[in-house]
Amino acid sequence: MIIPVVYDSKSRQKILDRSGVDGSSVEQSVRQIISEVRARGDAALYDYTERFDGAKLDALAVSDGEFERAEKMVGDEYKAMLRRSAENISAFHRAQLNNGFEIRTEGCVMGQKFSPVGSAGLYVPGGKAAYPSTVLMNALPAKIAGVARVVMVTPPLADGSVRAEVLVAARIAGVSEVYKVGGAQAIAALAYGTESIAGVDVITGPGNIFVATAKKLVYGVCGIDMIAGPSEILIIADDGADADCVAADLLSQAEHDELATAVLVTDSARLANAVPAALECRLNALARRDIARVSIENNCKIIIAKDLREAAKISDELAPEHLELAVKQPFDLLKMVNNAGSVFLGYSTPEPVGDYYAGTNHTLPTGGTAKFSSPLGVQNFMKATQYVYYSDNKLAASADDIVMFARSEGLTAHAESVLARTKK
Amino acid sequence: MIIPVVYDSKSRQKILDRSGVDGSSVEQSVRQIISEVRARGDAALYDYTERFDGAKLDALAVSDGEFERAEKMVGDEYKAMLRRSAENISAFHRAQLNNGFEIRTEGCVMGQKFSPVGSAGLYVPGGKAAYPSTVLMNALPAKIAGVARVVMVTPPLADGSVRAEVLVAARIAGVSEVYKVGGAQAIAALAYGTESIAGVDVITGPGNIFVATAKKLVYGVCGIDMIAGPSEILIIADDGADADCVAADLLSQAEHDELATAVLVTDSARLANAVPAALECRLNALARRDIARVSIENNCKIIIAKDLREAAKISDELAPEHLELAVKQPFDLLKMVNNAGSVFLGYSTPEPVGDYYAGTNHTLPTGGTAKFSSPLGVQNFMKATQYVYYSDNKLAASADDIVMFARSEGLTAHAESVLARTKK
Numbered sequence: 001m002i003i004p005v006v007y008d009s010k011s012r013q014k015i016l017d018r019s020g021v022d023g024s025s026v027e028q029s030v031r032q033i034i035s036e037v038r039a040r041g042d043a044a045l046y047d048y049t050e051r052f053d054g055a056k057l058d059a060l061a062v063s064d065g066e067f068e069r070a071e072k073m074v075g076d077e078y079k080a081m082l083r084r085s086a087e088n089i090s091a092f093h094r095a096q097l098n099n100g101f102e103i104r105t106e107g108c109v110m111g112q113k114f115s116p117v118g119s120a121g122l123y124v125p126g127g128k129a130a131y132p133s134t135v136l137m138n139a140l141p142a143k144i145a146g147v148a149r150v151v152m153v154t155p156p157l158a159d160g161s162v163r164a165e166v167l168v169a170a171r172i173a174g175v176s177e178v179y180k181v182g183g184a185q186a187i188a189a190l191a192y193g194t195e196s197i198a199g200v201d202v203i204t205g206p207g208n209i210f211v212a213t214a215k216k217l218v219y220g221v222c223g224i225d226m227i228a229g230p231s232e233i234l235i236i237a238d239d240g241a242d243a244d245c246v247a248a249d250l251l252s253q254a255e256h257d258e259l260a261t262a263v264l265v266t267d268s269a270r271l272a273n274a275v276p277a278a279l280e281c282r283l284n285a286l287a288r289r290d291i292a293r294v295s296i297e298n299n300c301k302i303i304i305a306k307d308l309r310e311a312a313k314i315s316d317e318l319a320p321e322h323l324e325l326a327v328k329q330p331f332d333l334l335k336m337v338n339n340a341g342s343v344f345l346g347y348s349t350p351e352p353v354g355d356y357y358a359g360t361n362h363t364l365p366t367g368g369t370a371k372f373s374s375p376l377g378v379q380n381f382m383k384a385t386q387y388v389y390y391s392d393n394k395l396a397a398s399a400d401d402i403v404m405f406a407r408s409e410g411l412t413a414h415a416e417s418v419l420a421r422t423k424k
Numbered sequence: 425m426i427i428p429v430v431y432d433s434k435s436r437q438k439i440l441d442r443s444g445v446d447g448s449s450v451e452q453s454v455r456q457i458i459s460e461v462r463a464r465g466d467a468a469l470y471d472y473t474e475r476f477d478g479a480k481l482d483a484l485a486v487s488d489g490e491f492e493r494a495e496k497m498v499g500d501e502y503k504a505m506l507r508r509s510a511e512n513i514s515a516f517h518r519a520q521l522n523n524g525f526e527i528r529t530e531g532c533v534m535g536q537k538f539s540p541v542g543s544a545g546l547y548v549p550g551g552k553a554a555y556p557s558t559v560l561m562n563a564l565p566a567k568i569a570g571v572a573r574v575v576m577v578t579p580p581l582a583d584g585s586v587r588a589e590v591l592v593a594a595r596i597a598g599v600s601e602v603y604k605v606g607g608a609q610a611i612a613a614l615a616y617g618t619e620s621i622a623g624v625d626v627i628t629g630p631g632n633i634f635v636a637t638a639k640k641l642v643y644g645v646c647g648i649d650m651i652a653g654p655s656e657i658l659i660i661a662d663d664g665a666d667a668d669c670v671a672a673d674l675l676s677q678a679e680h681d682e683l684a685t686a687v688l689v690t691d692s693a694r695l696a697n698a699v700p701a702a703l704e705c706r707l708n709a710l711a712r713r714d715i716a717r718v719s720i721e722n723n724c725k726i727i728i729a730k731d732l733r734e735a736a737k738i739s740d741e742l743a744p745e746h747l748e749l750a751v752k753q754p755f756d757l758l759k760m761v762n763n764a765g766s767v768f769l770g771y772s773t774p775e776p777v778g779d780y781y782a783g784t785n786h787t788l789p790t791g792g793t794a795k796f797s798s799p800l801g802v803q804n805f806m807k808a809t810q811y812v813y814y815s816d817n818k819l820a821a822s823a824d825d826i827v828m829f830a831r832s833e834g835l836t837a838h839a840e841s842v843l844a845r846t847k848k
Contacts, residue, residue, distance in 0.1 A: 078832065081825045092534055095527055101519045103783075109769070110516055110783055115762045117796045129834040165832055201796040216644065220651050223796035227644050248837070248844040255837040287836045334811060338539045345533070345813035350841040353814050356829040357822055359527075359534055360810040372541045372625040372647035374808035384798035386784040387758055389769035390777050398781055401505045405780040408502065408589055410553040412711045413672070413679040417774040420672040 001280065004272035004302040007265070007314060015303055016317055030184045030213045037188035042195045048185040053126070054158040055180070060196045062162055062178040070167035078165070082172050085357050086136050092359030093141045096378045107394030114382045116146035117223070119198070121190035122175070123205035124166060126155035126182055132169035133355060137362050138205045138376065139173035145381035150175050151200060153190060155182025183207075187214035191221045204380055206363060225380045229367040230259035233351060234320035234340075236311045236333065239268035241326040241347060246271065247278035249324060249350050254295035255288040261299040263318065265311040272304050312336035319370040322351050341370045396422050425704065428696035428726040431689070431738060439727055440741055454608045454637045461612035466619045472609040477550070478582040479604070484620045486586055486602040494591035503592060509781050510560050510596050516783030517565045520802045531818030538806045540570035541647070543622070545614035546599070547629030548590060550579035550606055556593035557779060561786050562629050562800065563597035569805035574599050575624060577614060579606025607631075611638035615645045628804055630787060649804045653791040654683035657775060658744035658764075660735045660757065663692035665750040665771060670695065671702035673748060673774050678719035679712040685723040687742065689735040696728050736760035743794040746775050765794045820846050 005011050036044040042060065049055050071079075102111035122138040125131055135152065142150045152175050156162055162180060170178055179197055181189060187207075193199030203215060204225035215224045233253035237246050250262040266272050279296060286292050305311040312333060315323055319339035327333055330345035337343060341364030342354050354360045363376035390398070399422045406414035429435050460468040466484065474480050495503075526535035546562040549555055559576065566574045576599050580586055586604060594602055603621055605613060611631075617623030627639060628649035639648045657677035661670050674686040690696050703720060710716050729735040736757060739747055743763035751757055754769035761767060765788030766778050778784045787800035814822070823846045830838035 078828065081828050084825055085829060091527065095525045096536065098522065103515065103519055108782065112520065112784075112799075112801075118762075131833055133829060133833060219643065220640065220793065223793075242844075245841070245844045248841040251837045252835070252841040255835060282837075282840070286840075287834070292837060330813065337809065338542075339807075340809050343809060343811040345811060346815075348816045348819045348845055349812060349814040350845065352826050352830055352838040352841055353819065353822070354810075354812050355838060357826050358532065358812045358814065360536075360812050365807075369644065369647075370807065370809070372807055375536075375810050377536075377808065379803075383763075383789075383794065383796055384801065385761065385764050385767060385794070386778075386799050387767040387769055388773060388778050388782045388784050389754065390773040390782065391770075392772045395772045395777065398777070401508055402776050402781050404502065404505050405509060405557060406776055409555055409557065410711070411676070411679060413675045413706075413716060414776040414779060416706070416710070417669070417672040417676040417776055420666075420669045421772055421774065 001276045002296070002300055002302050004304050006304045007306070007310060015301060015314065026209050026213050030210055030217060033184040034188040034214060034217060037185050037194065038192050045181050045185055045189055045194060048183065049156065049181055052183055053155045055156045055160045057156065057160050057180055060179045060181055062167065062180065066162070067167055067171060067176070070164035071171070073164040074168045079168060079172070082132060082136070082169055086140060086172050088357060088359035089136055089140045090144060093144045093361070093378050097144065098379070100384065107391035107397070109389040110387065112384050112386050114384055116148070116382050117201040118147070119149035119151065119200040120147045120381055121200035121203045122150065122152045123186060123203065123207050123211055124152055124154040125207055126157070126163070130163035130165045132165040133362065134205060135166055135169035135175070136173055139170065139175045141361065141376060141378045142381045143174050145378040147381050149177070149200070151190070151197070152178045153181050153186040154178070155186070156180035184210045184214035187211060187218060191218035202381060204363065204376060223380070225363065225376050226365055226369065226373055228363070230261065231256045232261040232320050232366055233322040233324065234263045234265065234315050234318055235324040235326055236308065236315060237264060237266045237268070237271055237326040238308065238328060239271060240328050241266070241271055243271055243274035243278045244282070245347070245350070246275050246326060247282050250275070250279060250296070250300060251282055251286060251292050252351060253322070254292040254300065255286060258291055258294040259299070260295045262296065263301045263303065263320070265303045265305050265314050267305050267307050267311060269304060272302050275302060308333055309336060315340065319368045321364045321366045321370065324349070324351060339371045341365050341375050425700045426720070426724055426726050428728050430728045431730070431734060439725060439738065450633055450637050454634055454641060457608040458612040458638060458641060461609050461618065462616050469605050469609055469613055469618060472607065473580065473605055476607055477579045479580045479584045481580065481584050481604055484603045484605055486591060486604065490586070491591055491595060491600070494588035495595070497588040498592045502589070503596070506556065506560070506593055506596050510564060512781060512783035513560055513564045514568060517568045517785070517802050521568065522803070524808065531815035533813040534811065536808050536810050538808050540572070540806050541625040542571070543573035543575065543624040544571045544805055545575045545577060545624035545627045547610060547627065547631050547635055548576055548578040549631055550581070550587070554587035554589045556589040557786065558629060559590055559593035559599070560597055563594065563599045565785065565800060565802045566805045567598050569802040571805050573601070573624070575614070575621070576602045577605050577610040578602070579610070580604035608634045608638035611635060611642060615642035626805060628787065628800060647804070649787065649800050650789055650793065650797055652787070654685065655680045656685040656744050656790055657746040657748065658687045658689065658739050658742055659748040659750055660732065660739060661688060661690045661692070661695055661750040662732060662752060663695060664752050665690070665695055667695055667698035667702045668706070669771070669774070670699050670750060671706050674699070674703060674720070674724060675706055675710065675716050676775060677746070678716040678724065679710060682715055682718040683723065684719045686720065687725045687727065687744070689727045689729050689738050691729050691731050691735060693728060696726050699726060732757055733760060739764065743792045745788045745790045745794065748773070748775060763795045765789050765799050
């Protein structure tokens, strides 16, 4: 059973401690995989897919026939649900579009315009489970940004197939270019291109430590969204929160991964003391109880704060990926929150509302990176271009300043490019 | 003398070839420096500063006395010029501020809010030249974003001082925390913190290959703006452009660095043939002629395109850091440009207008990364937080969809966190 801890100067360091996953142990293998893919292209992809996924493939690309079979396998009800979710996600992400700006003053026009990247590659994890939600959460922002070519990669099952739910979600999101390849080899293919898979400008999507390490290594060759670590939730709850609901929400995080973290911060001693039993009660009934138990035992903390303001401060220090505000006045508390990927407000908004449905993105900064990173959004698939226009007169009026500035940096050719015009 | 090349399928690959700088040769040394700084803190910073900059320091921080002496050393005219530049930069970057959005529908509130990072560290290169423009271009966006703590690091001269122009620019930009440390050791200190220098959330600013490699290695521990390579310009010019002005602009890039790249793309054979002589004519008069000559001889290309549309296509393939449109109708041509950091429009807007003065940022994506990255701006110093609120009724109405979606991914605890509420 978890023992609640009172937040104070002594417990603070322990509470803030994150036993991060160290990527360096896999870095050498990942480097090797990347260089094999660069050297051998498709042949390396086939080999690695056989070795890591146990699948002997005839072709990397998912065929039209496979898409059609997937459509038939998945029920209409399921498809309608995916479409409703896709609509909500689209509405949220359309609101992110930024038209840039233009400033006009005498003799000067300056501005910034946004344009989509040419191509984007989405990583969708495979393995035992299917993740159609990841497809929607990555592909829809890319499509809304206006990306012309959106590609998906995902590791196949041992029989060489891709889960029907994933293919149907790809179709709904408008993605028709899907390749059966996963792991670091998929990231290498997206970054550098092979005979079958043309390289992309931006790679997004979650993955295991091999995928995350590969993304870090190819960053610069192409853009990446972020380097994702294990998933996390922090719940700030007041005395009005239901212990059973709080326990259910902590477990919804814990079932992801043995490294997942679930933290409750509350100003209610009653709640703090009721949650451990509620967790126990729910744990055994879970399908993924083995994973959830390890995660809860290793990485679940219950912290007693003196008030909600202190709770918000603790949350900002941890900068959680997911933050639930299970309190009576969640919008007031939201104003005190600075560092969090996605915030779930009130007693009736558990995290799965955002994981699957409401429209906010579920690809979020982990491991405290919410201090400086943003959720995945259309901005990951766009880039800004600045522009400036000076008239003859404006250049003449500014020439002395520019020349003085350039010369003070020792860059006289910079000064000359202005003088070449104004001296004439 | 440079021989103009006609753009066609045969010349295309050669034109697009970028002989990039390979960072791997310095990576081991940089790793070593980072781990020394993590292990030994300030002591390592003092040692490296003595070894690499030849300066034996008593303190890392620039003192108030040093700031005051710098103020006295720099003339009033110069300060007034810096202030005018700072005002222009501030006007442009204020326009970048994004207030986020909120969407309200029946039983649902969703939105995205932006908040500044807690702290930012700016790298300002030192060495032979002073770069006060880098100070303004990095510090002002951070300040406008609302960052509470803005820190600057810059390598000292051998006598332990920092250039007066740099300190005055820091003061004008509102930065009072400046440390005398450069190279990979400065990046390590900003990322991990030492006794004297508290770690920061985001590191920005240009630097040599050691700085760039260190930034790549600490990415994830904190945010970084981008990994900068050698500077580049591409000029699209029509027959109305002046060969001497074009030559001056190519040289303003070439003087930066022997690896700097300067490319002219024109639909005018007359101009293409006139520019090489104009370059020769100007080269010998330059203070930095030795650097500029190497850069021009190795990395300058003159390309003849069949029309301006093709020129824009070539530019998009190269995705240059700086793009000049020295043409009669630059705003029309701008519409065809997708991949460029900063664009300079018309015959009277040479690149130094943006390097120093107009207000657009001069920290820009290099090496073709403009295909997926943006200029430095306030967004580098802010992050988004999403939020969503569902009412009881909205959750009840959505529960079936969310539960179906969660179960299809095998995440039954996700489903339970919804059912814990709606079943009651």
